[in-house]
Structures are given as structure tokens and as C-alpha cells.
Amino acid sequence: MMIRTDGLSKAYGATAALDHVDLNVESGSVYGLVGPNGAGKTTLLGVLASLRAATGGSMQIGTDHIAVLPDTPHFDPWLSGREVVDLARTLGSSSTDPSRVDELLELSGIADAADRAVGGYSRGMLQRLGLAATLVGDPDLVLLDEPCSALDPLGRREVLDLIARLRGAATVVFSSHILADVQEVCDTVGILRQGSLIFEGPLQDLLVGSAVPRYLVRLRAPLDPVVAELRKVDWIQAVDIVDPEQIRVTAVSLDVAERHLVRALASADAPVVSLAPEAPSLEDVFLEVVR
């Protein structure tokens, strides 16, 4: 286990920014921390990085080789990108091969701008530079606060690939409000709401546990007779037309739907092309959980 917290709390006066958080992050995993604005994500990362002191509880971190990337990295504007990453290299571990600097500048997509002063970098470039500086020392634990928030789609793709590549080599905890990013690269998810960790576990558990009894059925037109027949079935709660060739069927339970949906479609003489359960997105589940 790389991180284990027990009742971790952080209060600012009467306001609890973190409220008895029990966090468990496996070594080598990519852990996604999600939550609405003000949920305590940045505070939690700050406490884990020892940048803020907890006011209660305890935490155990399995390494002191930690690197942190804030959401809006800032560096001395008169340094070049290469100098920033090289400074991070020498501060992190002077034994790291200097060639790692160029390697990470290349991987982060800023090699072309490496010799320019960072004062002229865009926010997206600063985020890429920050990631290169974070990873150059080969840290055991990487804490990333909204690492893709300023990136264009291409940059986001590259950064997510970079994070995914860290799996197994380092433990990554990253907060994000872009749930698709979390769903793509994280194996474990923690959901924070008002300073409390209201869910923690494998992403799959969260999605399966929140599965709703909804199916998408692709049919050949016309749909109306089939829809009318299905709406007469007592265990079907709703039938919605998604597009001219697809309907969504909502049942009272997964169990009933799994046993009887195919028969109901056959009874309605439906020309079925395909049938699949509607998988909930992390966004759907997140909205469901934090409400």
C-alpha cells in the first residue's frame, strides 16, 4: 500500500475541508480523485504532499520520493523549459541521468520550445512542462492536480498516455473534473463530497454497482408498433425512442429484464438488429452519487 489515511481531517476554522478521510492507494495504481469544486481534492493532495498539515487523523505514505504537479504550474519566467526540468532533476535525484531531461521534454511535447524562456509559454505548455518536471526524477508517488485542465484535445491525449504508462512504475493520484479522463486511465476511484470520501474502490465496482436496468435496442423501422407493444408490458417502466433506429427500454430490475426482455421483444414481433445493456458513464454515476 502506497498511501493509507485513517480519519484524515483538515479544518480551516469551523470549516472542515477534509472530514475523516480513509484513503487507500495501492502501490503502482493510478488513482482518480473526483468531486465537485470545493470538495477538498486540492486540500487532500496538499496534505498528502505535506504542504498542509492535517488537523486530525493519521496518514502513512510508503515513500518520501514524492512529486507534485499543481493545476496551474508556475516557474521563474526567465528560465528556459530545459533549465526548469534540469533543476527538477538535480533537486529530485542528482543521480538521474541528464538525458532524462530531453527524454521527458520530448514525451511532454515541448521539446521544440525547450530553449525558450517559460515566461512566454501558454498555460497548456506550462502544464506539459510541469508534468516533465514532475516525472524527471522518477518519483515513486506522483500527485497530479487537474493535470489536463488547460490542454487541448491532442495535449490531453498525450498526457493521459503518459499517465497510463506510469502504471506499475509509480503510484499516481490525480484529481480531475474531466470524468472521461479518470474513466480512461484510473483503475481506482475516490469520490469526495464536502470533504468526505463517499466512495472508494475499483472503477468497475462503481460502474457495475450503479448499473441501471436500461437496455439499448437497435431495430429496423418502423419503431412505433414495437414501442406500443412494449409499453403494455407491466415490468417495463419506460420505452424511449433514441433515434429512428434505436429505443431505450427501462425495466423495473436488471433481473427481470435479463429473464424476459428478449421474450417481450419477440412477442412484439420486433426486428432486432442488436441489444445491449446501457453502460453507465462515470459522469452518470458521479452525478448520481454526489446528489
Next chain:
Amino acid sequence: MNLWRLEWVRLFRTKRWIALLGVYLFFGLVGPLSARYIREILESFGGGVQVVLEDPVAADGIASYVSNAAQIGLLVSVGIAAAALTFDAKPQMGIFLRTRIARVWDIIAPRFVVMATAVAVAFTAGSIAALYESTVLMGSLPFAGWLAGTILGCLYLAFAVAVVAAVAGRSQSVLVTAIVSIGVLLLFPLIGIAPQIGEWLPSYLVGAVDTLVRGGEISEYWRAVGVTLALTAGSLWLAVRWAERREL
């Protein structure tokens, strides 16, 4: 790149060294000139009024330099030191450094040493200019006294930089750090109005070069030197302690 080289690079790439060296050199050159020609300057503005002043001596050139260096020079030095030592002014930069070093002292030490050295070099350059010009315009000065006084002046400036470091441990604003540091440094001459106390304070070292080129004894400064060294160490201790406690 390391934290020591970073500070030298900061000094040169931000062109702060020009401001630092420029202000002390300017007063080092202008001070003796104004001391030598003060009578002529006043008469030219006096509309025919005759100004009676004692003939200037070479030490007056040094005194003129010291009085300006202790005011304008100190203000510029404190401002530049505050910009370097308030390393949490941008929290993201503070995070970058703090999460990569073992102790906060690793950040403060190079900033203090480089700034104190830069300020001392600038003060010494100005003092050399003042010595040269005073000698050319008004006569020779005792070199040993000048040298000892200049070293004591540098010691005071190193103390001033340490005070800035301590204040920066409590403040995350460069402007607030500079203003509070100036306030703290101004307290010493105010307290030192009482001569028995004044001889013990760091501010007593400011005028040492003037006194020593006039034949003063260096032994009268040992107490102030001791207190200055102790207060410098104390200020650096506070700088570390306060910076360690800050949350980002």
C-alpha cells in the same frame, strides 16, 4: 541547474544586479563630488549669497556616500532581496521547490548568501568609487580604516538581508516583505538614539567607514559586530522556522 546557480542566474537575467550596482556606484561617484563642491553648488542657487562652510576634507566624501547608501541603497537592496527571498509569493513555485528539497534551509541558504554577497559587492564597489574620488578631489584617506569600515558596512547589509529572509518567512507578498523589513531596519537607529544602546546595535555599523577614515578606533565596533552576527543568525533561524510552518 541547481539552487545556487539559480540564484546567480536570477540576479543576472532579471538585471537586478544593474540596479544594485548602479545605485551604490552612483552614490559612490556623486557623494564625494557633492562634498567637494557643496559650497559652489549652494552659492549657484543662492542668488549672490555667500555661503560659509569649512573646507571639505576627504572623509566628507565617504560620509556623503555612506549617508546615501544607508538610505536609497538600503531601500533598493531590501527590495531586490525581498523579490528573491519571498519564494512562496507564487505558491505554485513554492510547491515546485518545497516538494523537492529535504529542508527549507536548502532554499533559503543560497538565496541569502547570493543576495548578501551581491549587496556587499555593490556596496564595496560604491565605496571604492567614493575612496578614489575623495582621494583625487580632497586628499588621501587611511586605507586600513576605509577597508575595515567597508567590511563592517557589508556586515550590516548582510544582516539587513537576513531580516528580509525572516520577514519573508511570514509574508507571501514581496511588497509586504520589503515594507516590513524596512520598518524593522528603521527601528534600530530609533532605538539607538540612546548612545549606550546604539553602540550595541547593527545600525551602528552603517557609519563605521566614515568614523574609521577619520581616525576612529575599530575596537568601538566589536560589540555591534557581535550583536549583528547574533541577530543575523537569529533572523535566519526565524526565516527557516516560519517558512517550515507555512502551508501552501
